[in-house]
Amino acid sequence: MPVQAYASSLISLCQNLIRAKSLSGQEEEVISVLKNYFVSRGIQTFTTDEYGSLIVTVRGKEKGPVILFDGHVDTVPVPDPDSWTHPPFEGRIHGNRIYGRGSSDMKGAVSAMAVAACDFLEASRGNFAGSLVFAGVVQEEVFEGVAARSISKICDPDVVIIGEATGLQLNIGQRGRAEIQVETLGVPAHSANPEKGFNAVYLMTDAIRKIREITPPRHPVLGPGILELTDIKSSPYPGASVVPEYVSATYDRRLLVGETLESVLQPLQELIDNMMKKGAVAVIETTTAPFYLAMAKQTLYNVRELNRHRGPTDPHKESAPWAESAYGKATHPLAAANPRRFPR
Numbered sequence: 001m002p003v004q005a006y007a008s009s010l011i012s013l014c015q016n017l018i019r020a021k022s023l024s025g026q027e028e029e030v031i032s033v034l035k036n037y038f039v040s041r042g043i044q045t046f047t048t049d050e051y052g053s054l055i056v057t058v059r060g061k062e063k064g065p066v067i068l069f070d071g072h073v074d075t076v077p078v079p080d081p082d083s084w085t086h087p088p089f090e091g092r093i094h095g096n097r098i099y100g101r102g103s104s105d106m107k108g109a110v111s112a113m114a115v116a117a118c119d120f121l122e123a124s125r126g127n128f129a130g131s132l133v134f135a136g137v138v139q140e141e142v143f144e145g146v147a148a149r150s151i152s153k154i155c156d157p158d159v160v161i162i163g164e165a166t167g168l169q170l171n172i173g174q175r176g177r178a179e180i181q182v183e184t185l186g187v188p189a190h191s192a193n194p195e196k197g198f199n200a201v202y203l204m205t206d207a208i209r210k211i212r213e214i215t216p217p218r219h220p221v222l223g224p225g226i227l228e229l230t231d232i233k234s235s236p237y238p239g240a241s242v243v244p245e246y247v248s249a250t251y252d253r254r255l256l257v258g259e260t261l262e263s264v265l266q267p268l269q270e271l272i273d274n275m276m277k278k279g280a281v282a283v284i285e286t287t288t289a290p291f292y293l294a295m296a297k298q299t300l301y302n303v304r305e306l307n308r309h310r311g312p313t314d315p316h317k318e319s320a321p322w323a324e325s326a327y328g329k330a331t332h333p334l335a336a337a338n339p340r341r342f343p344r
């Protein structure tokens with residue numbers, strides 16, 4: 001097929017994917033656009049996992065490695081479409097660029113992978129060793145990694161290529177993520193008599209100041225483990241004339257290779273134990289857990305409900321060992337050729 005034909009099939013698939021608005025949990029249309037594309041290229045067999053991700057396997061005539069092309073098809077919302085220079089769901093072309101929500105993250109890469117898989121099957125006529133698996137993944141923006149794990153269980157890949165934008169540089173790893181929620185409990189009182197209560201916000205500000213002094217570990221390639229406060233909620237809200245009795249603060253923690261649930265939580269637990277020991281914060285004892293990994297709930301487009309930890313499901317059992325072994329095995333020639341970016 002001439003190069004121009006590859007390009008136009010790629011561009012029109014990307015535009016169609018952008019036009020199929022696909023917030024997390026609402027990916028039905030975009031999955032059907034992808035299915036239609038594969039059908040138009042002669043592929044009829046699909047697998048859909050429990051979350052609704054689309055899996056297409058192109059098998060060679062001989063046995064060999066399984067290569068997984070993995071790309072999520074959901075996008076983050078568009079809070080203010082009027083502020084866009086080009087409409088977010090039309091896939092308009094201006095100059096040499098396609099504009100639209102998800103064009104970079106990551107419907108462009110998803111289109112490239114789908115077109116490449118079909119072109120490869122056509123050109124090789126199946127005369128190759130191994131399998132090429134394409135996965136259009138749902139729910140990535142809200143539950144990073146959850147659906148990808150289920151796909152890996154189904155196809156057991158030897159190599160995974162993820163199409164996330166990395167500035168046209170090859171990256172061989174990425175930090176993981178956990179959300180840690182810290183809670184403080186106080187005693188409510190009328191704000192005209194604050195001495196009769198205990199202000200949970202003061203307790204939280206104290207904890208926040210101390211948490212800022214924690215330095216997470218650092219990895220030579222992945223960088224710092226980052227522990228950043230992302231939100232605070234107090235209750236009652238609005239707190240008209242009431243000393244607040246409850247505060248929750250969420251922290252975003254980026255995980256490095258080899259970290260475990262225990263090692264991530266340990267410095268926070270120590271700090272909170274110390275605060276409680278000093279007695280200044282006796283009321284915190286009424287809570288069952290001073291912090292926990294945040295939970296969230298989403299309805300999938302196939303109407304099932306997903307209830308998961310946001311962050312690793314069970315890092316000490318699952319993420320760390322396979323992340324470590326995959327990282328250790330990453331010896332791509334491009335990585336060897338670029339030691340600045342991939343120090344080993």
Ligand SMILES: [Zn+2]
Nearest residue numbers: 072105106164
């Ligand atoms: Zn992405």
